[in-house]
Amino acid sequence: xxxxxxxxxxxxxxxxxxxxxxxxxxxxxxxxxxxxxxxxxxxxxxxxxxxxxxxxxxxxxxxxxxxxxxxxxxxxxxxxxxxxxxxxxxxxxxxxxxxxxxxxxxxxxxxxxxxxxxxxxxxxxxxxxxx
Amino acid sequence: xxxxxxxxxxxxxxxxxxxxxxxxxxxxxxxxxxxxxxxxxxxxxxxxxxxxxxxxxxxxxxxxxxxxxxxxxxxxxxxxxxxxxxxxxxxxxxxxxxxxxxxxxxxxxxxxxxxxxxxxxxxxxxxxxxxxxxxxxxxxxxxxxxxxxxxxxxxxxxxxxxxxxxxxxxxxxxxxxxxxxxxxxxxxxxxxxxxxxxxxxxxxxxxxxxxxxxxxxxxxxxxxxxxxxxxxxxxxxxxxxxxxxxxxxxxxxxxxxxxxxxxxxxxxxxxxxxxxxxxxxxxxxxxxxxxxxxxxxxxxxxxxxxxxxxxxxxxxxxxxxxxxxxxxxxxxxxxxxxxxxxxxxxxxxxxxxxxxxxxx
Numbered sequence: 001x002x003x004x005x006x007x008x009x010x011x012x013x014x015x016x017x018x019x020x021x022x023x024x025x026x027x028x029x030x031x032x033x034x035x036x037x038x039x040x041x042x043x044x045x046x047x048x049x050x051x052x053x054x055x056x057x058x059x060x061x062x063x064x065x066x067x068x069x070x071x072x073x074x075x076x077x078x079x080x081x082x083x084x085x086x087x088x089x090x091x092x093x094x095x096x097x098x099x100x101x102x103x104x105x106x107x108x109x110x111x112x113x114x115x116x117x118x119x120x121x122x123x124x125x126x127x128x129x130x131x
Numbered sequence: 132x133x134x135x136x137x138x139x140x141x142x143x144x145x146x147x148x149x150x151x152x153x154x155x156x157x158x159x160x161x162x163x164x165x166x167x168x169x170x171x172x173x174x175x176x177x178x179x180x181x182x183x184x185x186x187x188x189x190x191x192x193x194x195x196x197x198x199x200x201x202x203x204x205x206x207x208x209x210x211x212x213x214x215x216x217x218x219x220x221x222x223x224x225x226x227x228x229x230x231x232x233x234x235x236x237x238x239x240x241x242x243x244x245x246x247x248x249x250x251x252x253x254x255x256x257x258x259x260x261x262x263x264x265x266x267x268x269x270x271x272x273x274x275x276x277x278x279x280x281x282x283x284x285x286x287x288x289x290x291x292x293x294x295x296x297x298x299x300x301x302x303x304x305x306x307x308x309x310x311x312x313x314x315x316x317x318x319x320x321x322x323x324x325x326x327x328x329x330x331x332x333x334x335x336x337x338x339x340x341x342x343x344x345x346x347x348x349x350x351x352x353x354x355x356x357x358x359x360x361x362x363x364x365x366x367x368x369x370x371x372x373x374x375x376x377x378x379x380x381x382x383x384x385x386x387x388x389x390x391x392x393x394x395x396x397x398x399x400x401x402x403x404x405x406x407x408x409x410x411x412x413x414x415x416x417x418x419x420x421x422x423x424x425x426x427x428x429x430x431x432x433x434x435x436x437x438x439x440x441x442x443x444x445x446x447x448x449x450x451x452x453x454x455x456x457x458x459x460x461x462x463x464x465x466x467x468x469x470x471x472x473x474x475x476x477x478x479x480x481x482x483x484x485x486x487x488x489x490x491x
Contacts, residue, residue, distance in 0.1 A: 020355060020358040024353065028351070031320065031350065045328060045332070048336055071245060092178065110193060111193050113273070114200075115200075117487030118487075
């Protein structure tokens, strides 16, 4: 069987790994400079400003057209999701109450809190406090 | 012409056949990849016992006949979803804890709504965590609680533990938790106070968009996105590889926005002034010094963590005031420390052996 030094697939994978490491190291070094930080933040600052202006303009446009904006639609969707969550909680509570009533007990039965860790192989006991 | 040293001529036809079969499988599976969704994640049975806006508190249904007295509350990092700790059956940290007899709760996060942009560090440390702790106490009927914090969830847990140092936190476990923020070198450079106008950003966008968080993580290893897709194509015939790729890729790209005021505080107090490391951190006017943490603490760090390098995490154990404290360095990266085959054989058993004796 061929060893890894002559396996073309293994060589390809090794080369990819080395290229990834090399490029990451090179990019990290370049991104560590103050010049990079300055350029990146100038670009992202301009983008954030433009995005905000565009969003405000669009909001006004939609308002004039008597249409809901994306943010308003998301707001409605989130409120619906909250209502669904609360309905599910109410449903779960009712189911628990029904189960409790039919079994004659109230609430969900949980396992006892009596578990102890398995004894270590040596004689030394764990240092945890006991109640 | 001679064959290169180590090349077995006889194996060449067999090798060609194997590669042809893989190429055919790649074509078939490649089509399947786009036609199917990934595995269902976070499916361990649970109940949402408390929910407030961006915050959800889950209680996982016990899987053991007998459980430890002290419940465990996991505080997830605010940038990512909690299902990294509950991938699929057999690869779920939560399932592991439940089967080992722990009573598990998790604080998980959903994207903060636009009106939640005013959530601050105080909201998380002085409100959300204490509120969830109270719910865990009520639900479990136990006064004591063990807290596990992952990444920035660890920072929040440290801040909570240092302020509420008279209880009810009984044990603290941190996974890859930064303390010295100067050592997050690239993040520190991205947020250079001379060029990064955090006030302008937060005032412009409200909540910091997830694309910005994701791209700052991806910039730490810019080539890895491309090479991981090349590797996926090479291994697309391998169902297990594809399943694992989809799980981790989905989680990594499922980044959450950050509440604006909270992001402002992280940038100013931690990235710029390094207050946690310098012992000058305050939250809502209350001192938050690591030396005030006295409970037993375990800090698990990853040998090849590119997000929280060891230099950023190593001071945690030396700075806390606990007598019972331990740092453990395990092979792996920031994510493979807590999830995947590496975590199953390294971190999970270590955590169980440390926490079991302290949970009675």
